[in-house]
Amino acid sequence: MHRIRWHIVVFLAPAVLVYTAVMIFPLFNTLRLALYSEIENVRVFTGLANFRTLFGDPLWSEAFWNALGNNFWFFIIHMLVQNPIGILLAAILSHPRLRFAALYRSAIFVPTILSFVIVGFAWKLILSPIWGIAPNMLDAVGLGSWFQPWLGREGSALTTLALVSVWQFVGIPMMLIYAALLSIPEEILEAGEIDGITGAAAFWKLKLPLILPSIGIISVLTFVGNFNAFDLIYAAQGALAGPDFATDILGTFMYRTFFGFQLQLGDPHMGSAIATGMFAIILIGVCLYLFGIQTRMRRYEL
Amino acid sequence: MHTKLTRLLISTALVTAATGVSAQDVTLTIESWRNDDLTLWQDVIIPAFEAQNPGIKVKFTPSAPAEYNAVLNSKLDAGSAGDLITCRPFDASLALFDDGKLADLTDLGGMANFSDVAKSAWQTDDGSATFCVPMASVIHGFIYNKDAFAEVGVEVPTTEDEFFAVLDAIEADGNYTPMAMGTNDQWEAATMGYNNIGPNYWKGEEGRLALIAGEQKLTDPQWVEPYATLARWGDYLGSGFEAQTYPDSQNIFTLGRAAIYPAGSWEITGFNAQADFEMGAFKPPVKAAGDTCYISDHTDIAMGLNAASPNAEAARTFLDWMGTSEFASIYANALPGFFSLSSHEIAMEDPLAQEFVSWRGECESTIRSTYQILSRGTPNLENETWGASAAAIKGTKTPEDLGAELQAGLASWYAPQQ
Numbered sequence: 189m190h191r192i193r194w195h196i197v198v199f200l201a202p203a204v205l206v207y208t209a210v211m212i213f214p215l216f217n218t219l220r221l222a223l224y225s226e227i228e229n230v231r232v233f234t235g236l237a238n239f240r241t242l243f244g245d246p247l248w249s250e251a252f253w254n255a256l257g258n259n260f261w262f263f264i265i266h267m268l269v270q271n272p273i274g275i276l277l278a279a280i281l282s283h284p285r286l287r288f289a290a291l292y293r294s295a296i297f298v299p300t301i302l303s304f305v306i307v308g309f310a311w312k313l314i315l316s317p318i319w320g321i322a323p324n325m326l327d328a329v330g331l332g333s334w335f336q337p338w339l340g341r342e343g344s345a346l347t348t349l350a351l352v353s354v355w356q357f358v359g360i361p362m363m364l365i366y367a368a369l370l371s372i373p374e375e376i377l378e379a380g381e382i383d384g385i386t387g388a389a390a391f392w393k394l395k396l397p398l399i400l401p402s403i404g405i406i407s408v409l410t411f412v413g414n415f416n417a418f419d420l421i422y423a424a425q426g427a428l429a430g431p432d433f434a435t436d437i438l439g440t441f442m443y444r445t446f447f448g449f450q451l452q453l454g455d456p457h458m459g460s461a462i463a464t465g466m467f468a469i470i471l472i473g474v475c476l477y478l479f480g481i482q483t484r485m486r487r488y489e490l
Numbered sequence: 491m492h493t494k495l496t497r498l499l500i501s502t503a504l505v506t507a508a509t510g511v512s513a514q515d516v517t518l519t520i521e522s523w524r525n526d527d528l529t530l531w532q533d534v535i536i537p538a539f540e541a542q543n544p545g546i547k548v549k550f551t552p553s554a555p556a557e558y559n560a561v562l563n564s565k566l567d568a569g570s571a572g573d574l575i576t577c578r579p580f581d582a583s584l585a586l587f588d589d590g591k592l593a594d595l596t597d598l599g600g601m602a603n604f605s606d607v608a609k610s611a612w613q614t615d616d617g618s619a620t621f622c623v624p625m626a627s628v629i630h631g632f633i634y635n636k637d638a639f640a641e642v643g644v645e646v647p648t649t650e651d652e653f654f655a656v657l658d659a660i661e662a663d664g665n666y667t668p669m670a671m672g673t674n675d676q677w678e679a680a681t682m683g684y685n686n687i688g689p690n691y692w693k694g695e696e697g698r699l700a701l702i703a704g705e706q707k708l709t710d711p712q713w714v715e716p717y718a719t720l721a722r723w724g725d726y727l728g729s730g731f732e733a734q735t736y737p738d739s740q741n742i743f744t745l746g747r748a749a750i751y752p753a754g755s756w757e758i759t760g761f762n763a764q765a766d767f768e769m770g771a772f773k774p775p776v777k778a779a780g781d782t783c784y785i786s787d788h789t790d791i792a793m794g795l796n797a798a799s800p801n802a803e804a805a806r807t808f809l810d811w812m813g814t815s816e817f818a819s820i821y822a823n824a825l826p827g828f829f830s831l832s833s834h835e836i837a838m839e840d841p842l843a844q845e846f847v848s849w850r851g852e853c854e855s856t857i858r859s860t861y862q863i864l865s866r867g868t869p870n871l872e873n874e875t876w877g878a879s880a881a882a883i884k885g886t887k888t889p890e891d892l893g894a895e896l897q898a899g900l901a902s903w904y905a906p907q908q
Contacts, residue, residue: 247869247902257776317730318738340674340732342886416725426556430676432877432886445559450677451578451861452870455561455586 215467221460231457238461252462254433255441256469258346262437263414265350266357271406273354274361275399279391281362282369293366297359304356308423311352315339339424342434348434353420357413361406367394368402401485408477415470418443438466516804517547519572521565523558524791526760530824538820539811546804566591566796573799574808577792578620579611580861586794587614588622593795596620598806600813608831611789611857626821627827628753629846630686630786636768638666638749646772648775650719653775657726660749668726670735670748671883679879680872682752683723685858687774688716689784694856702863704906708897717882717889724883732884733765740764755846758827762840771845774852787855789831816883861889867903874899 225234242248277296282291299307315322315338323335338348372395380386380394416441421429427449429436444452446459520531531550539548551572553561560580566570566586575592578585585594595601596619601609604624612622634646639656642663647653660668673679691711692698700706707714724731728748743751744764751757753771761769776783793812795805811817815834822830826843830836838844860872878892887895901907 247899312735315733316735316738317733318728318742323730337730340672340730340734426675428676428873428875428876430674430880431884432881444861448563449873450556450559450870451580451582451865451872452581452868454560455868 194325207285212348218460218463219467221457222464224423225457228287238458239464241457242461242465248458249431251436252465255436256433259415259417259437261346262350262353262417263411265347266354266410267407268415269351270354270358271361271403274358274406275365275403277358277362278365281366293362296362300359302356305423307352307356308420311355312339313425315348340431342431345425345431346435349421349424352424353417356420360409362413364402364406365399370400372398401482404477404485408474411446411477412470412471417464420457438462438469442466449470452483492770505549505742515545515547516670518801518805518808519576520548520574520576521551521558521562521572521792522550522552522576522724523555523578523794524576525554527825528552534824535817535820536799538816539808542811543804543807546807548808566798571798573796573797573801573805575796576639577612577794578787579792581863581866583612583622583792583794584614585775586874587619589758590797592621592798593797593802594619594621595623595795595806595809598623598809600810601813602835603813603832605831605833608789611862612792612794612873615863622794624789624831625791625793625812626825627787627831627847628828630788631753631755631771631773631841631846632686632851633743633751633753633757633761633769635666635743635746635749635765635770636770638746638767639770641665642749644681647769647775648772649779650775650777654722654829657750661726666746667728667742667748667749669723669752670739670743671723671752672731672736672739673880675732675736675882676739676876676880677737678736678752679720679883680860681858681896682754683720683883684716684875684879685786685788685860686752686754687719688713688837689786689854689856690774690776690781691715692859693782694784694854695844697868698856698859698862701859702906704904707907708891708900714889714893717878717892720879720882721885721889723886727883754788755827755829755843756825758846759825762826769842771842773849777858783849784856785853785854786858787829787850787859788857790860793829864900865906869899869902871896871900 223233223239224231225237226232243250277292280286281293283289286292305422310369314320317335317337317340323332326332326335336344337342337373376398377390377394382389385393415438419435421440422443423437425435426438427440427444429440429444442459442462445462446454446456448454528550536548536550540546549572558576559578562571562575563586566575571591575586577586577592581651583592587594592703600623601620606617608624609620610617610628613620628768639646640662642660642665644656644659645652647656650806657668660666671678671682690699692701692706697706697712701708701713708714728742734742739748739751740757740760742748746765746767751761773785793809795802795809799805813832815832815836818830818832818834818836821828822836822838822842824845826838826840827846829843829847838847840904858872860875865872874896877885878896880890881887882892897907
């Protein structure tokens with residue numbers, strides 16, 4: 189019979205207990221709550237009724253698909269703009285002859301540590317058609333007529349907010365890729381140079397394949413972050429995610445349903461059903477990546 | 491985290507020790523969304539009450555208006571809410587009462603000072619129980635810049651044609667944005683737009699009650715036409731109004747950049763402090779001269795008792811005091827624009843507030859059409875009306891489509907409309 193190694197239990201306990209209390213228990217409780225409904229002030233088990241309402245009742249399902257569609261658009265903008273720019277910035281920063289690299293690196297990373305509320309409020313002011321500096325700056329370069337009240341138009345509000353979010357978080361892919369680029373051994377690059385691969389070709393043919401795993405991780409982080417997003421939309425547009433729900437994503441939809449808004453009373457059970465939906469979407473997305481892409485990705489021993 | 495909490499506890503203990511709160515004192519905490527009124531409560535109302543009621547301390551702890559209901563519900567569920575709860579009108583508070591979160595105040599002595607109409611927003615549907623002490627109503631209308639009107643040479647409009655003629659004249663003059671309102675926050679479009687001008691179309695209480703009874707529909711012309719009128723507002727709101735927020739509109743008007751502000755009377759205090767020009771007010775214009783006018787005189791705010799409060803007795807003393815003419819007078823004069831709902835005769839000094847309240851004598855009063863019963867289900871008619879009014883002003887949807895959408899939403903859960 190083995191002796192129980194108490195020191196292992198003792199050392200693991202704090203992390204396991206805290207993680208269980210603040211993550212695992214709430215997660216499963218939310219999944220459980222989604223199976224209940226409140227009928228005449230009594231909580232009763234209703235099975236999948238909340239999900240039938242969510243996907244079957246056009247009033248709910250339209251709001252859900254709208255939020256999901258917006259969420260995908262939010263994610264696509266991040267994948268198409270944030271991550272390529274992050275990689276580009278990292279490539280420039282890792283150039284050995286760039287001066288003040290540390291300064292640029294910090295400056296680009298700083299917005300990441302700002303509060304969403306500050307970012308949302310500051311950009312709302314910058315883009316304000318009344319007091320904002322954006323109209324004047326465009327005027328100064330003769331493009332005054334290009335200015336639109338972007339945050340107030342259904343067609344442009346979500347894209348604008350996605351770009352604000354890109355501005356805030358572009359530092360994260362930049363830092364991760366930068367670290368990956370620095371870890372590429374000099375010998376490989378030198379060997380490439382001897383074979384005549386220099387400059388841009390060295391980036392495309394040598395560095396990029398070597399940092400692909402990092403790019404994969406960043407994509408997953410972006411996916412999870414975007415589908416859990418809430419703060420920026422709430423700070424900039426409020427819980428109704430205006431105009432006309434054009435910026436409504438799953439997070440704001442869930443918040444509005446769970447906690448209620450203005451005269452709309454909160455419904456924790458429907459809210460939990462939406463949260464469960466979000467969890468499922470993120471889980472499927474991450475699994476697709478882990479089993480579909482990551483296992484097939486070629487890794488190079490450095 | 492741990493050190494932060496410890497520090498917080500220590501500092502709280504120090505502050506409590508320093509202020510010398512004795513053990514016998516009861517401290518009542520008030521939950522409210524009126525963070526604008528913080529100084530008024532701290533400097534005027536609470537000292538007046540505490541002077542007469544030694545042993546009871548009162549603390550006013552407001553949260554942000556848009557989050558109030560959600561925050562309050564969570565606090566009540568968690569048992570951490572204050573003793574006194576500022577009540578939203580109708581269903582939000584009724585649901586709290588039905589849940590047993592608010593105490594029954596029907597037998598409170600001070601209740602005798604309020605009419606049935608005043609109490610209607612905080613009663614059960616059959617009127618048998620009252621659960622909040624009515625505080626004030628707000629009246630909708632338009633506040634205008636008197637200097638701007640004199641400069642452009644226009645008079646206060648009484649009919650809709652005159653109203654748009656005034657807007658055209660101000661637009662043509664070019665010095666002022668005709669009207670200060672944005673659609674970014676959406677609720678202004680519904681509250682200061684649709685429910686401001688609407689009662690003249692649906693004939694106030696007559697239409698509102700018919701809608702609740704299922705005799706009228708939101709696709710009827712009297713409910714759709716206000717959207718058509720709102721659609722005409724878009725041209726006069728200044729460039730970029732789509733992204734203009736509520737505070738933006740307030741600032742544009744008080745800085746003297748706009749001539750007319752679609753208002754609720756709650757703006758009076760803030761505007762008096764901010765604007766350095768003379769302001770006047772006019773009621774929503776009627777369609778043809780001589781028509782009966784209807785105004786939205788909305789029962790807006792009341793105070794209830796947290797059923798779980800350990801200080802219920804002291805809280806009832808406070809609520810009783812809220813029914814006195816002393817409280818009504820302090821409140822109405824300190825917050826011109828929040829008109830007392832009590833039957834006491836209150837003299838008000840503010841000319842703008844007097845102008846607003848004078849319409850009660852000339853017009854028929856009603857409350858906002860979406861508040862009673864009709865916002866009980868999902869989708870919520872009030873929230874839907876926000877989006878619809880904003881869409882009408884922006885011209886992204888036709889009035890007929892909006893009416894049809896709202897009707898479909900309401901009919902989906904409200905039996906009398908099915």
